[in-house]
Amino acid sequence: MAAAPANPRTGSLKAQLPPCYYEGYLEKRGAKEKVARRLWTCLCGNTLYFFNSSKDANYVEKLDLSGFVSLIDDPSRDRNLEAARLNLRMKDGEIKLTAPNLEARELWKGFLYSVVDLAVPTTLTLLPGQLHMLKEVVEKEKMRRKARASSRAPSSPLSLPLVGEIPACFRPVSRTEAEVLLERHPDCGNMLLRPGRDGSSLAVTTRQDLNGSVFRHYRVTQKQQGGYIIDVENPIPCPTLHDVINALVEKTAGTLQPFILEEPYEENITFVSSNDENGERTLHCAPTGPLSRAPSLPPKQGLTDELKQKLEKRRTSQE
Known part of the structure; x- marks a missing residue:
């Protein structure tokens, strides 16, 4: 097999991309290209x-x-007898793709159809295992699109509705x-996107x-x-906010990089309690052992007897 389901991409711009569902080498030739190019291809989102x-x-x-x-x-x-070709037809033209082998071509088709049709x-x-992977991709892509459709800037005096996916x-x-x-x-990183003053x-x-420090x-x-x-x-037009960030990275030859702050998570559960004698409040760490389960209560016998009586009356009336 030429490629396998991937982990989320890492790197300066890859971190900005949607989740990667499948990746591998493909030869690509557009309608205006005379020679195909061998490129590492990632299916991220749709x-x-x-x-x-x-x-x-x-x-x-x-x-x-x-x-x-x-x-x-x-x-x-x-020329490579193992290779398998595909014609990807888009609204604005046709693109020729070549996978390393027939199995890779079938997988690429499966992933492409899954994100296009959401089925x-x-x-x-x-x-069966490959079909299961496609099912997971369909569910992930449905959730991604649902989140993208409802995505808005967090509520604040400076916020405004943002169209499309919001960069990290x-x-x-x-x-x-x-x-x-x-x-x-x-x-x-040294570059972040924020609401404007107006x-x-x-x-x-x-x-x-x-x-x-020099700020711009x-x-x-x-x-x-x-x-x-x-x-x-010289104004720079950009289709999406991701392209805004990418344009600044490219214009500065990578000197500017997106600001990605990984928020830390607590490793232990803590709580504040008061001392009954002096009223002093202190921070405590909760026990890390397994939870003790309370014994389950036995079923109420009265309900069982009542149900038996009702069933007996019903049976007698039917005879």
């Missing part, structure tokens, strides 16, 4: 992301499957709070070191017809 190699953090192309029309086997022979395909030759580096904070966060956690736009705050703030406005614009001297 989008295909193409990387030059499996170790790269930055994708070179992406293909939104919302424009999917059909997926057809290509019977033409490849496990029944016409493919797959093993979004924080509902003010300009000053953004600067404090970036300075306090320099290892977590309440109708967004802003990106960045921090860099130059004989001390960039306005991001939402277009009425969809998408966003980074308001600089």
Whole structure:
């Protein structure tokens, strides 16, 4: 098999992507391309992301499957006799894909159909375990889309409705709070997305070191017809908020990185109690042993006898 179900992607831009359901090498040739390219391909959400190699953090192309029309086997022979070809037809053109072998092609078809139709395909030759994986992907993708449809910025005086998926580096904070966060956690990234001061736009705050902290703030406005614009001297249009972040990473050759703060979780259960004698309140750690279960109560005999009497009366009346 050419590839296996993947763990969530890691890296500067991969951390911004939707969950990865399947990945592996594919040869890709677009309608305007004369030569196919061998690219590491990741199915994240309902989008295909193409990387030059499996170790790269930055994708070179992406293909939104919302424009999917059909997926057809290509019977033409490849120079690699084991390889298996596919024709992926989109609303704006056709893309030729080549999988390493027939089994890999069937799996790619299974995962693609699953995220496009939100249903496990029944016409493919797959093993029970593979079908189970597809079922899990369908459920995950349904939940992802439901969460995306209802996603809004956390309620605060600075919040505003955001269209599409919200990048992980979004924080509902003010300009000053953004600067404090970036300075306090320099290892977590140096760029975050936040609501703008006027309440109708967004802003990106960045921090860099130059004989001390240097902060910059960039306005991001939402277009009425969809998408966003980074308001600089030469405005940069971006289809999504993820593209806003990616554009700033690319424009700075990776110097700017999204701020991803991993919130810590407690390892033990603690509680506050008061001393009956002096009223002093102290913090205690709850026991870590297994829970003791209370003995179950026996069934009420009265209810059982009453039920027997009712059944006996019913049986007598029917005779």
